[in-house]
Amino acid sequence: MGRTEHLRNVALVVAAAVILAVIPGSLTLYLRSFVLFTMMYVVLALSWNIISGFTGYTSFGHVAFYGIGAYACAILVTDYRWPWLATLLVAAAVAAVVAVVIGYPVLRLKGPYFAIAMLGTAEGTRVIATVWDGLTHGGLGISLPSAETSMPTYYAMLALMLVTIVVAYVVGHSRFGIRLNAIREDEVAAGALGIDATRYKLAAFVLSAVFPAVAGGIQAYKVLYIDPPGVFFVQITIAMALMSMLGGKGTVIGPIVGAVLLYAAQEATWVNFPTAHLIAYGLFIVLVARFLPRGLIGFAIDRGWARKGMVH
């Protein structure tokens, strides 16, 4: 990718950042939280994409990190009276540690085995959050002290999204990212070329765990109530995977496009068809995976509308 294309991309991100930074004052409360959650899903999809798109290890339990972050924030704010922003750092640190502990053994598994193990990890974390009364307040969940939080959480999420985009973009265009791609394509061959696959996979996994945890923390402070089934909801993982796939996984722009499109579509159908929208969502997942496994970008490349490697 040439210098002009990098500059164009940077300009696009800066423009989007400026617009998003200016508008919240003039938005209604509903629209503001709509934009916030859209940004959150951009973060989630992009992070998932680092381990599953770039590296090819399909994580089917990434919601675990989101939930861990939400709990870290909620517990510290409620029980220890920490300032909220500081808890986000703890959320990121806890998620990173958990990612190392889980990732080191689990990343040895390949393909479907890794996916299943991650699914089990996420569900297991949910059960632990439910049972460990002393720390997590159990199945009743945690109500955070109420506060007007829509503006600070909006800007926090915006900042997080920008950081995530920059990190994903830099990773995607660095030697690090190319090595991750090599691991995805053929791990044995990558090893033969001198790539320490274990270390690279673990680094990608930790990176992909940190941002969802911070997003979870921000979300907890935005909604002011969390409970285990809510923040360890399987469908959040599915949303990450589906959004990445819809846009085009393994790219940077893909998950962003997918997250924006899908979240907007979900919100629209939810408002208009409160009962049928979940069935429609299921059908939509089936259709995307069945007919568009390489996403909109793959679709565009196949028809010659986009050059391979142009939108990366």
Add this chain to the structure above:
Amino acid sequence: MSQGTEGAGGEVSAASTAVAASPSRAAVRWRWRGAGEAGSPYLLAAFLLGAYALPFVVGLSAGTVRLDSTWFANLVSVLLGGVMQGGVYAMFALGLTLIFGVMRIINAAHGEMVMMGAYLTWVCFFRLGLDPLLSLALTLPLAFLFGMAVQKLLLDAVVGQPELTALLVTFGLGLVMIYTAELIFTTDFRTIPYAPGALQLTSTIAVGQNRLISFVMAVAISTGVYLFLKLARIGKAVRATALNAEVAMVCGIDVQKIYLLTTGLAAALAVAGGALVSIQFGFNPETGVVYTLQAFAIIILGGRGHYVGALIGGVMLAVLENLVSLMVPNGTAMVELAAYGLMICVLLIRPGGLMGVKEA
């Protein structure tokens, strides 16, 4: 299992395939140690011993274990109940391992098929007045057709694709099934009052009649399927396809037809499992997820592609679950951890499970 090439980033593969033929040093050393992908069976045995001892240890320290005769009678009842429940688990896990073995697809909608079986039985019982066992004659052919339709419409297209595609397709199917069921039946828990009595083995040890009936049915059906796979010509063709689809094709096996049969059979096993579960436990549209994960745990414990392994794994999981719910405080929530913990630890210690991976 290698990852598929996805969209961008394809330029790496050309360079890497050139050296793919020479295995890395790490791989050679790994093979030299003789461990292979199978892992150590001794470590697995030690882990399982620990896993079964854990509920006792927790129970002793929490004071739920009382070493008197009523407690022992209770323990024996619970163990027996676990074995019987395990037979049913094993049966629907057999369906999952069939699909996974033959097509390398994880059917994330398997638990929803179990749930569907439970509701079909409920409808037969309350609307048509059919005996749950008799209604199997009606529901199993229906399930078989359903499975074939799923294969034709969805799974045929995702065989051989990266695992995410199949996972998402089947998960989406599961969501459609869950919310359709909620639309029809609401989220209320349902039960089917069938053979609620208990069979007294001694004055203190008893087994629920419904459990016994389910167990006998599950064993009969599983044995039938097992014999079909072992002895029938077309059953052998299914196993051949599981071993190596390409070679099977070369030998003149119509692989597409085998896929249809496999998914049909798997759906029928799941629905049969649902029928037998429905006469023991309450269910609602969202209970399916738990069954999916239990079935995963069972096939991983047993060793994927191993039909006998699935049976052993089913019984082992159910026994462990029952031990946990008997002795560990807060047991009903912890029961789920048994399946997840077992699954992850077995994957890590010995991915091949009890019986070892049967690679083609």
